[in-house]
Amino acid sequence: MLTKKELKEYCIDARENYLAHISIDCVVFGFHEGTMKVLVLQMKDEGEWYLPGGFVLKNEPIEMAANRILKERTGLDEIFLQQFHVFGHPDRSKEHFDMYKDMLPEKENWFTNRFLTIGYYALVDFCDVNPAPDQFSTSCAWCDLNNVPPLKLDHTLILKTALDTLRVHLNYQPIGYNLMPGEFTMPELQKLYETILDKKLDRRNFQRRMLGFGILKRSEQLRKGGAHKAPYLYSFDLENYRAALIEGFKGSW
Amino acid sequence: MLTKKELKEYCIDARENYLAHISIDCVVFGFHEGTMKVLVLQMKDEGEWYLPGGFVLKNEPIEMAANRILKERTGLDEIFLQQFHVFGHPDRSKEHFDMYKDMLPEKENWFTNRFLTIGYYALVDFCDVNPAPDQFSTSCAWCDLNNVPPLKLDHTLILKTALDTLRVHLNYQPIGYNLMPGEFTMPELQKLYETILDKKLDRRNFQRRMLGFGILKRSEQLRKGGAHKAPYLYSFDLENYRAALIEGFKGSW
DNA sequence: ACAAAAGTGTTTGATATACACCCATGT
DNA sequence: ACATGGGTGTATATCAAACACTTTTGT
Numbered sequence: 001m002l003t004k005k006e007l008k009e010y011c012i013d014a015r016e017n018y019l020a021h022i023s024i025d026c027v028v029f030g031f032h033e034g035t036m037k038v039l040v041l042q043m044k045d046e047g048e049w050y051l052p053g054g055f056v057l058k059n060e061p062i063e064m065a066a067n068r069i070l071k072e073r074t075g076l077d078e079i080f081l082q083q084f085h086v087f088g089h090p091d092r093s094k095e096h097f098d099m100y101k102d103m104l105p106e107k108e109n110w111f112t113n114r115f116l117t118i119g120y121y122a123l124v125d126f127c128d129v130n131p132a133p134d135q136f137s138t139s140c141a142w143c144d145l146n147n148v149p150p151l152k153l154d155h156t157l158i159l160k161t162a163l164d165t166l167r168v169h170l171n172y173q174p175i176g177y178n179l180m181p182g183e184f185t186m187p188e189l190q191k192l193y194e195t196i197l198d199k200k201l202d203r204r205n206f207q208r209r210m211l212g213f214g215i216l217k218r219s220e221q222l223r224k225g226g227a228h229k230a231p232y233l234y235s236f237d238l239e240n241y242r243a244a245l246i247e248g249f250k251g252s253w
Numbered sequence: 254m255l256t257k258k259e260l261k262e263y264c265i266d267a268r269e270n271y272l273a274h275i276s277i278d279c280v281v282f283g284f285h286e287g288t289m290k291v292l293v294l295q296m297k298d299e300g301e302w303y304l305p306g307g308f309v310l311k312n313e314p315i316e317m318a319a320n321r322i323l324k325e326r327t328g329l330d331e332i333f334l335q336q337f338h339v340f341g342h343p344d345r346s347k348e349h350f351d352m353y354k355d356m357l358p359e360k361e362n363w364f365t366n367r368f369l370t371i372g373y374y375a376l377v378d379f380c381d382v383n384p385a386p387d388q389f390s391t392s393c394a395w396c397d398l399n400n401v402p403p404l405k406l407d408h409t410l411i412l413k414t415a416l417d418t419l420r421v422h423l424n425y426q427p428i429g430y431n432l433m434p435g436e437f438t439m440p441e442l443q444k445l446y447e448t449i450l451d452k453k454l455d456r457r458n459f460q461r462r463m464l465g466f467g468i469l470k471r472s473e474q475l476r477k478g479g480a481h482k483a484p485y486l487y488s489f490d491l492e493n494y495r496a497a498l499i500e501g502f503k504g505s506w
Numbered sequence: 507a508c509a510a511a512a513g514t515g516t517t518t519g520a521t522a523t524a525c526a527c528c529c530a531t532g533t
Numbered sequence: 534a535c536a537t538g539g540g541t542g543t544a545t546a547t548c549a550a551a552c553a554c555t556t557t558t559g560t
Binding site: 438439456457460480481484485505 | 513
Binding site for chain 1: 272273274275309311312313314315316336338339341342343367369371420421423424425446450454501503504505506
């Protein structure tokens with residue numbers, strides 16, 4: 001826990017450098033060994049969990065702020081980020097960092113301000129991430145998506161909204177390039193879809209549809225070493241992938 | 254144009270009551286006589302056009318702020334509102350109200366602040382709206398969607414983004430209840446879809462698909478008076494409509 | 507009677523679903 | 534040899550697109 005002196009310094013610094021009343025919270029999705037993971041932080045002392053987040057510098061574009069925040073938590077540059085919602089109910093900050101609530105008079109205390117938070121979700125390659133805690137947390141770690149502890153504030157809602165948005169996006173955007181390693185097998189990719197959607201898909205139909213999108217390249221190589229028949233390795237065709245990101249998949253009408 | 258005194262009063266009032274650095278801009282869509290309309294305001298003196306917008310009271314939920322702002326411009330309560338994006342580049346406010354830029358020192362001037370703006374789009378029944386200007390505008394009026402003048406700031410981008418979002422939503426949500434009068438004919442509803450999508454649709458396929466959604470009730474009545482064969486009148490089945498809003502239409506996977 | 511708008515229906519192709527068969531590999 | 538996972542193929546249903554015919558109404 002921060003001392004009163006540290007808190008005071010933080011608040012002065014924050015007021016000087018950050019936009020008031022605005023924060024950013026990120027839901028970082030990773031995929032590893034067949035399960036979806038989310039990056040969470042654990043608070044000092046209290047031990048409560050929360051999503052990686054931060055503030056926007058006074059002259060910084062918000063996308064850049066989200067990138068900066070995530071670079072600090074993951075070590076990664078150029079993360080795939082998608083803004084998905086602003087959470088702006090005044091009550092949402094009520095219990096925010098309440099452990100620091102009484103340490104400073106309200107006028108000086110950055111954390112008793114009201115904050116609107118801009119939600120971003122990020123898709124990253126699990127293996128590339130080096131989780132690093134921030135100054136309020138003891139640890140930053142991956143957590144199984146279907147086993148997330150209760151989160152501080154409205155972070156549980158933010159996570160749920162991010163996941164819902166991701167599921168919708170799945171229907172008209174290619175997803176996977178940012179979550180999968182460079183090479184992967186079709187069953188591995190299917191597992192990704194299955195964990196995001198939380199339901200089983202038909203192996204053969206999945207493959208036909210996926211190939212139909214035209215965003216995959218099949219390698220000559222096979223994934224050797226596993227038991228059973230060796231599956232083909234695929235990678236994304238970046239040109240078509242990017243085009244599909246812009247165009248979208250279907251959309252009927 | 255506001256006098257220096259008026260401006261000063263406005264700024265003091267704003268700083269006291271509104272959250273700093275946050276604004277709301279609304280794209281209000283209406284539908285009338287076969288064309289889409291957007292609500293725009295015209296600035297005093299300069300004559301430039303911009304979207305209806307405003308700020309968030311210090312203890313007000315953002316949805317409520319959007320509703321309040323639109324109530325002032327349209328006279329309507331309970332508007333269908335959809336948050337769609339935050340525009341947060343620092344340069345976006347550069348030319349904001351620059352006519353007022355030099356009238357007050359920067360520290361006192363609310364309008365030289367940087368603002369992130371939360372974009373909402375609204376769908377309203379054209380006939381219910383009573384357009385009312387705000388204190389910076391001489392007029393508030395409907396404008397043909399395919400004939401919108403250049404807008405101040407990034408409002409042209411905001412409008413375009415709203416329209417793109419609406420088009421996407423069309424694919425997995427029912428749209429129409431908020432834009433159409435209580436009773437309407439199938440060709441009228443089709444015209445709405447055609448103007449939003451900016452393309453012609455097949456009469457017969459449109460009808461089949463629309464009815465397939467199960468959100469329409471056909472009245473016994475016909476629309477009399479027009480030339481040619483009298484079309485049936487329809488209204489939305491609110492129960493199914495709301496269910497479809499939550500469920501969404503398809504979504505494959 | 508006829509032009510124009512509206513209601514209804516059919517044919518066709520594409521896409522999704524459900525399922526069956528074969529192949530490769532480690533035990 | 535066999536269980537398991539993976540590659541490939543086919544029949545069927547469902548849905549979208551294209552198109553034709555009939556009905557009503559005002560002139």
